Amino acid sequence: MKADILLTNIGQLVTMDHGDGPVRGKEMNVLPVIENAEIAWKDGQIIYIGQMNETKIDANEVIDCQGKLVTPGLVDPHTHVVFGGSREHEVSLKLQGASYLEILEMGGGIHSTVSQTKLATHEELKQKTIQHLNRMLSYGVTTVEAKSGYGLDEETEFKQLKVAKELQSEHVMDIVSTFLGAHAVPKDYKGNEEAFLEKMLSLLDQIKEEELAEFVDIFAETGVFSVEQSREFLLKAKEKGFLVKIHADEIDPLGGTEMATEIGATSADHLCGASSKGVEMLGDSNTIAVILPGTTFYLNKPEFAPARAMIDQNAAVSLATDFNPGSCPTENLQLIMTIAMLKLKMTPEEIWNAVTINSSYAINRGEQAGKLKVGRKADVVIWNAPNYTYVPYHFGVNHVESVFKNGKLVVNRGVFDVS
Numbered sequence: 001m002k003a004d005i006l007l008t009n010i011g012q013l014v015t016m017d018h019g020d021g022p023v024r025g026k027e028m029n030v031l032p033v034i035e036n037a038e039i040a041w042k043d044g045q046i047i048y049i050g051q052m053n054e055t056k057i058d059a060n061e062v063i064d065c066q067g068k069l070v071t072p073g074l075v076d077p078h079t080h081v082v083f084g085g086s087r088e089h090e091v092s093l094k095l096q097g098a099s100y101l102e103i104l105e106m107g108g109g110i111h112s113t114v115s116q117t118k119l120a121t122h123e124e125l126k127q128k129t130i131q132h133l134n135r136m137l138s139y140g141v142t143t144v145e146a147k148s149g150y151g152l153d154e155e156t157e158f159k160q161l162k163v164a165k166e167l168q169s170e171h172v173m174d175i176v177s178t179f180l181g182a183h184a185v186p187k188d189y190k191g192n193e194e195a196f197l198e199k200m201l202s203l204l205d206q207i208k209e210e211e212l213a214e215f216v217d218i219f220a221e222t223g224v225f226s227v228e229q230s231r232e233f234l235l236k237a238k239e240k241g242f243l244v245k246i247h248a249d250e251i252d253p254l255g256g257t258e259m260a261t262e263i264g265a266t267s268a269d270h271l272c273g274a275s276s277k278g279v280e281m282l283g284d285s286n287t288i289a290v291i292l293p294g295t296t297f298y299l300n301k302p303e304f305a306p307a308r309a310m311i312d313q314n315a316a317v318s319l320a321t322d323f324n325p326g327s328c329p330t331e332n333l334q335l336i337m338t339i340a341m342l343k344l345k346m347t348p349e350e351i352w353n354a355v356t357i358n359s360s361y362a363i364n365r366g367e368q369a370g371k372l373k374v375g376r377k378a379d380v381v382i383w384n385a386p387n388y389t390y391v392p393y394h395f396g397v398n399h400v401e402s403v404f405k406n407g408k409l410v411v412n413r414g415v416f417d418v419s
């Protein structure tokens with residue numbers, strides 16, 4: 001068998017090849033691992049996965065993985081990666097005890113990023129986003145969702161969406177685009193949310209025509225949009241052919257989780273305040289629960305999402321960074337894995353399923369990402385770690401050694417000249 005690249009002497013090859021669909025409930029605690037394994041690819045496509053020395057493979061390049069861990073590229077299914085500026089100036093307010101919603105109400109938070117995103121040129125926004133995507137790649141992420149939502153007007157929402165679309169073809173990262181025009185109520189629409197939502201809905205035809213987004217999302221939260229406003233908005237988006245997802249029960253328990261499952265949302269995200277009814281409905285639905293423990297940590301909230309109860313009720317759970325300049329300014333999905341272990345009480349097996357195969361289904365890429373299987377593209381990570389438990393265990397550092405995207409080496413962190 002002729003190959004371009006063969007990885008051999010792999011200690012643990014985690015394939016995520018459970019069969020079709022996301023993994024849910026008890027199945028989340030199963031991790032398909034091949035010990036002492038090899039994987040080979042040609043022209044960017046996986047042609048062999050198996051035990052070492054089972055098959056003769058004639059490869060142009062052979063990489064001895066020295067017993068290390070190899071996994072699929074990670075999938076980050078919830079990020080606000082396209083944005084201007086930053087919000088470190090709000091740290092003093094946070095330290096004085098101002099809450100996220102209080103800062104938003106004061107005209108800061110999302111509104112602050114909206115002002116900075118409006119000021120950024122298309123090119124400035126694009127170059128800044130490339131830096132964030134490169135850092136995500138260095139953490140082992142090879143597929144990412146990118147939301148708009150820092151324009152709250154036609155011009156700047158389209159600027160964000162066009163940056164994401166250009167990077168879909170120009171950057172090696174696979175990017176799934178989401179329209180989040182309903183991210184907050186701009187000052188000139190205060191008290192007139194319905195009119196603002198109508199304005200955002202009026203953009204959908206052009207977004208669909210120009211293929212600028214696959215998903216539509218909305219922030220269902222106190223002081224932003226109600227659950228009923230969100231239901232109506234997302235149902236209209238579905239009628240126009242969009243897939244939908246929702247920021248639900250992030251801060252206040254409004255019942256967005258239940259609504260997401262009722263309308264057949266692809267994912268319901270945050271869910272810190274999900275009710276027991278909402279948890280039960282997730283278990284009985286195809287809606288993926290995307291949990292963002294980094295945000296709960298960074299907002300210093302005591303209550304984390306009840307991920308343990310969701311898994312116990314047979315839900316499919318995914319993890320994401322929620323990378324954004326305000327409530328979770330980190331691209332480090334590995335750190336999220338550690339927080340999920342400690343605060344959500346998820347096992348290493350559940351965590352690895354939640355950052356690969358389940359995340360890929362949360363952004364409609366279940367057939368393309370999050371799994372290593374013959375015939376799929378070679379999005380592969382070699383970790384400087386002896387096993388999959390080691391990554392969330394040894395926290396706050398980057399364990400990636402090499403990242404291959406479509407079979408091409410795109411990140412090599414294994415090179416040190418320390419003599």
Ligand SMILES: O=C(O)CC1=NCN=C1
Nearest residue numbers: 109110219324325326327
């Ligand atoms: O604050 C932000 O910029 C991102 C966010 N949207 C909803 N929750 C957090």
Ligand SMILES: [Zn+2]
Nearest residue numbers: 078080247322
């Ligand atoms: Zn978010």
